[in-house]
Amino acid sequence: MSRNKALIIDDEVLIRMMEADTVQEVGLDVIECGDAEAALDYLSKPAAANEVCLVVTDVQMPGMKGVELAQHIAEHFPWIHLIITSGWHASLGQRPPKAEFLPKPWPIARLAQIVKKAQAEC
Secondary structure, eight states: OOOEEEEEESSSSSHHHHHHHHHHTTOOOOEEESSSSHHHHTTSSHHTTTTEEEHHHHHHHSSSSSSHHHHHHHHHHHSSSSEESSSSSSGGOOOOEEEEEEEESSOHHHHHHHHHHHHHOO
């Protein structure tokens, strides 16, 4: 099975686009979601979920927060690599053990490095 997709979840469109461009340059296809609910809707389809290698999520979003989303994904989709990003480090809370934290503003090269590592393990 080929896991060649990444979900990028951020309510800030410009940040989501920048993350998506970086992930695409590394070689993963990107699905953009503006909130956790849209991401969960996508993952609710088994065929779609099985193609996902990586999730990049912001912490502060309307509705379900990114850490809660990451915990859900870690529990229900253990093969998916997780990157949690935030400019609000104090609001991070308890992240899943395998989730990588990338503080904003993040260097594009660092995001690309983490994505390449996840892609190599998918």
